[in-house]
Amino acid sequence: MDILPQPAYSRAPQRRRSQRASSKTYGPAFDQLFGTSPYFAFAVDQGGKLLAYNQHASTVLGPLPAQARANTLYATWVLPMLQNEALPTARMRGYWRGEVELKGVDGSSHPVTQTIEWRANTEPPSFLCLAYPLDDYDVYESRLRFKYLFEAHPHPMWVYDLQTLRFLVVNAAAVAQYGYTEAEFLHMTIRDIRPPEQLERLAQNLAAAPAKGAEQSGVWTHRRRDGSRMQVDVSSHSITLSGRPARLVFAHDISEREQLKLALQLRGRALEASVNAIVITVHAADGDLIEYANPAVTRLLGHTPDSVLGRRLESLLDLQMHDEQRQSLSAAMQSQQAMTLLLRPRHRDGAQLWTQLHVAPVHAAEGAIGHHVCVLTDMTAIMEYQAQLEHQANHDALTGLPNRALLKDRMAQAVTFSQRFQHSLWLLCIDLDNFKLINDHLGHQVGDQLLCAIAQRLCDGAHEGDTVARLGGDEFVLLLPVANQRPMASILALLQETVAAPVTLGDQVVTVTCSIGISIYPADGSDADQLLKHADIAMFRAKEAGRNQSQFYEAAMHARIAERALIESELRFALARNQLSLVYQPKVDLHSGAITGMEALIRWQHPTLGAVSPARFIGVAEETGLIVAIGQWVLRTACAQNKAWQLAGLPPLRVAVNLSARQFRDHILQHEVRTALEESGLEAQYLELELTESLMMNNVDNVVAVIADLKQLGIALSIDDFGTGYSSLAYLKQFPVDYLKIDQSFTREMLTEPKVAAIVRSVIALGQSLGFKVIAEGVETAEQLDYLRQHACDEMQGYYFSRPLSPEAFAELLRQR
Numbered sequence: 001m002d003i004l005p006q007p008a009y010s011r012a013p014q015r016r017r018s019q020r021a022s023s024k025t026y027g028p029a030f031d032q033l034f035g036t037s038p039y040f041a042f043a044v045d046q047g048g049k050l051l052a053y054n055q056h057a058s059t060v061l062g063p064l065p066a067q068a069r070a071n072t073l074y075a076t077w078v079l080p081m082l083q084n085e086a087l088p089t090a091r092m093r094g095y096w097r098g099e100v101e102l103k104g105v106d107g108s109s110h111p112v113t114q115t116i117e118w119r120a121n122t123e124p125p126s127f128l129c130l131a132y133p134l135d136d137y138d139v140y141e142s143r144l145r146f147k148y149l150f151e152a153h154p155h156p157m158w159v160y161d162l163q164t165l166r167f168l169v170v171n172a173a174a175v176a177q178y179g180y181t182e183a184e185f186l187h188m189t190i191r192d193i194r195p196p197e198q199l200e201r202l203a204q205n206l207a208a209a210p211a212k213g214a215e216q217s218g219v220w221t222h223r224r225r226d227g228s229r230m231q232v233d234v235s236s237h238s239i240t241l242s243g244r245p246a247r248l249v250f251a252h253d254i255s256e257r258e259q260l261k262l263a264l265q266l267r268g269r270a271l272e273a274s275v276n277a278i279v280i281t282v283h284a285a286d287g288d289l290i291e292y293a294n295p296a297v298t299r300l301l302g303h304t305p306d307s308v309l310g311r312r313l314e315s316l317l318d319l320q321m322h323d324e325q326r327q328s329l330s331a332a333m334q335s336q337q338a339m340t341l342l343l344r345p346r347h348r349d350g351a352q353l354w355t356q357l358h359v360a361p362v363h364a365a366e367g368a369i370g371h372h373v374c375v376l377t378d379m380t381a382i383m384e385y386q387a388q389l390e391h392q393a394n395h396d397a398l399t400g401l402p403n404r405a406l407l408k409d410r411m412a413q414a415v416t417f418s419q420r421f422q423h424s425l426w427l428l429c430i431d432l433d434n435f436k437l438i439n440d441h442l443g444h445q446v447g448d449q450l451l452c453a454i455a456q457r458l459c460d461g462a463h464e465g466d467t468v469a470r471l472g473g474d475e476f477v478l479l480l481p482v483a484n485q486r487p488m489a490s491i492l493a494l495l496q497e498t499v500a501a502p503v504t505l506g507d508q509v510v511t512v513t514c515s516i517g518i519s520i521y522p523a524d525g526s527d528a529d530q531l532l533k534h535a536d537i538a539m540f541r542a543k544e545a546g547r548n549q550s551q552f553y554e555a556a557m558h559a560r561i562a563e564r565a566l567i568e569s570e571l572r573f574a575l576a577r578n579q580l581s582l583v584y585q586p587k588v589d590l591h592s593g594a595i596t597g598m599e600a601l602i603r604w605q606h607p608t609l610g611a612v613s614p615a616r617f618i619g620v621a622e623e624t625g626l627i628v629a630i631g632q633w634v635l636r637t638a639c640a641q642n643k644a645w646q647l648a649g650l651p652p653l654r655v656a657v658n659l660s661a662r663q664f665r666d667h668i669l670q671h672e673v674r675t676a677l678e679e680s681g682l683e684a685q686y687l688e689l690e691l692t693e694s695l696m697m698n699n700v701d702n703v704v705a706v707i708a709d710l711k712q713l714g715i716a717l718s719i720d721d722f723g724t725g726y727s728s729l730a731y732l733k734q735f736p737v738d739y740l741k742i743d744q745s746f747t748r749e750m751l752t753e754p755k756v757a758a759i760v761r762s763v764i765a766l767g768q769s770l771g772f773k774v775i776a777e778g779v780e781t782a783e784q785l786d787y788l789r790q791h792a793c794d795e796m797q798g799y800y801f802s803r804p805l806s807p808e809a810f811a812e813l814l815r816q817r
């Protein structure tokens with residue numbers, strides 16, 4: 001094993017011939033190989049008889065006595081240990097190596113490393129013994145060093161022949177780590193432990209092998225016996241082994257280290273690439289200081305990582321404004337456990353953020369907390385979105401006012417407050433009058449703008465603590481929590497004035513009034529729902545009472561609302577269930593007494609409610625829109641009935657049908673009228689439509705256009721309830737009407753109220769001067785009849801002549817006359 005630094009005397013090997021004495025018995029090959037070797041070389045047979053020895057052995061150990069040479073070696077050069085242990089072991093295993101002391105003939109002692117190889121194929125079979133002298137202490141010590149550095153080295157080491165690339169010697173760690181036995185290694189070349197893709201690199205490396213002794217190193221992939229691979233850090237030195245150029249290789253398995261390095265690199269990269277700001281603080285006597293900050297810190301807080309090193313986390317987060325958060329942070333940094341906090345740090349530019357801070361303590365080897373890993377997640381967008389969602393859930397999208405949900409919440413708080421401090425609480429339900437008309441005529445955009453403008457005005461007038469809410473549509477609510485300290489009457493008046501002030505929307509000026517319903521805590525309800533319901537009822541009452549009014553809730557209103565709800569639900573099925581019918585009231589010429597026509601009046605016979613008068617359900621039908629379908633049915637039924645009477649031979653008369661404003665709004669009236677006439681076959685001159693005065697005056701432009709269309713068909717038109725609305729004479733003359741109908745309230749009072757009588761006379765004179773016929777409704781007495789006749793009223797309608805009659809009764813009346 002001459003990989004040891006060679007002893008001084010071996011550097012100039014004596015190339016003398018070996019003793020020839022035994023060459024015949026052991027063969028010339030021995031002389032050739034070992035004759036001039038600077039080491040001890042000798043061969044013995046199984047009995048210990050010396051077969052050959054080289055010159056170095058004979059020179060250093062001394063020539064053997066003749067009988068020893070002839071008989072046995074043991075008595076001279078070899079210690080008993082060699083005889084008793086080494087040779088039997090070599091015989092058994094093929095090889096033995098160990099340190100022994102050879103004994104010179106003169107009694108001198110020669111420490112050597114002895115290798116013994118069993119050679120079964122020589123004649124006779126023999127042991128080839130090679131020994132390296134260790135008599136020099138340095139050599140001995142380097143041998144020991146070798147033992148520990150090479151053989152017992154924990155990392156694989158080997159020597160390979162630079163020409164054949166064969167392994168010449170491998171250590172135990174190589175055997176253990178590569179999985180090959182030592183014998184297998186010695187039959188392999190260094191190519192065998194390389195994966196194919198590295199062979200070219202190996203070849204290049206070998207070609208560029210450095211000069212003797214120079215170190216070469218690099219990271220390679222090696223293959224184990226089982227095919228698995230490992231990353232090895234290889235360093236090698238050129239040496240000479242048995243006179244041949246070789247390289248001593250040291251291979252350090254760095255697979256784990258590389259994996260660890262990769263894992264660390266990945267983690268480092270993850271830290272750098274994290275969208276969350278990550279800060280590592282180190283524990284210091286007077287508080288934790290920042291030791292590391294990733295780039296996300298800049299994105300989140302505006303500070304560069306370098307600029308925050310050595311600072312405190314608390315100062316980085318700039319939490320001066322938030323005492324409580326500062327305390328929580330300090331508690332988290334002192335806690336032994338991971339903690340998560342919601343904080344409001346400040347960006348370097350002053351912007352307030354929302355962040356979630358997760359603080360995790362890192363324990364040092366001794367167990368104490370050495371570091372804290374602090375992860376800051378930007379929650380600003382999430383929190384803002386959450387706030388936005390909350391706002392959306394609690395506010396009206398159009399006006400931004402609190403919606404019903406938030407109003408109820410505020411009401412619940414206000415009720416609690418009022419209970420505790422014995423205050424009263426007012427709830428005002430404000431509904432815009434005729435808002436639907438504005439929407440329909442001016443468009444939804446203008447409608448929306450108007451709602452926003454009204455919302456703004458209500459807010460402007462509200463006191464601190466009041467809530468202005470929008471419940472949808474044109475309905476606003478005002479919650480006045482400490483109302484008993486305020487002059488409510490003036491508040492209501494001011495409210496109505498505020499709403500009614502003209503609003504300029506683009507190039508239009510819009511004016512809208514409102515109806516206000518008021519409920520008061522605790523008198524009108526003990527909770528939000530009740531108070532809202534009752535304010536709503538009162539608001540409906542205000543609307544019924546003629547709009548632009550305010551109305552306080554009264555218990556009786558509740559019954560009316562309940563009845564209205566009942567009517568509404570039942571009316572939906574009235575048509576389909578054939579519960580509706582028409583009665584006809586004759587119109588009579590005041591001069592001739594002849595029947596000139598009849599007004600068709602609707603009747604509803606309900607199985608449980610009985611006969612429901614039009615006064616109870618027409619208004620509901622108009623509000624719910626059911627009047628459109630009901631109106632169509634009335635029109636078709638009246639036309640069909642009139643035609644049926646004519647076909648039955650009765651004198652042709654004109655049937656008058658009442659129209660509601662809603663029927664005008666849907667723009668299908670002309671179509672409906674034509675269809676009713678066509679289906680029934682009735683000529684247009686036998687149909688009259690009665691329009692109320694307020695209907696005509698509220699939609700002048702639209703009504704004028706529709707009336708012009710209808711008049712072209714040839715039908716007659718009358719203005720119903722004349723005198724109850726606010727007719728403008730300027731408009732009146734635009735309508736091509738045939739009749740003015742004096743409202744029955746005037747007929748009823750004209751004989752007792754001189755002013756009413758004057759109105760009646762004026763209407764008659766006005767109508768006739770405009771070319772209309774005038775008909776008085778509700779004539780019940782002969783006196784009324786006389787008065788009307790006296791003042792040249794054209795026609796009358798009333799119980800005095802006849803109540804409304806069923807079709808059969810009406811036909812009978814006609815027949816009798």
Ligand SMILES: Nc1nc2c(ncn2[C@@H]2O[C@@H]3COP(=O)(O)O[C@H]4[C@@H](O)[C@H](n5cnc6c(=O)[nH]c(N)nc65)O[C@@H]4COP(=O)(O)O[C@H]3[C@H]2O)c(=O)[nH]1
Nearest residue numbers: 601602614615618634658659660778779780797798799800
């Ligand atoms: N006290 C008294 N009343 C008299 C007298 N003569 C007639 N009346 C009643 O006066 C109302 C006249 O009808 P209107 O003014 O058009 O007033 C009608 C009309 O506005 C509406 N209406 C009735 N039928 C219809 C319909 O088919 N369509 C529409 N849109 N409204 C209708 O309902 C209102 C009430 O109808 P009715 O209850 O049938 O009431 C009828 C009639 O029965 C009298 O001498 N004394």
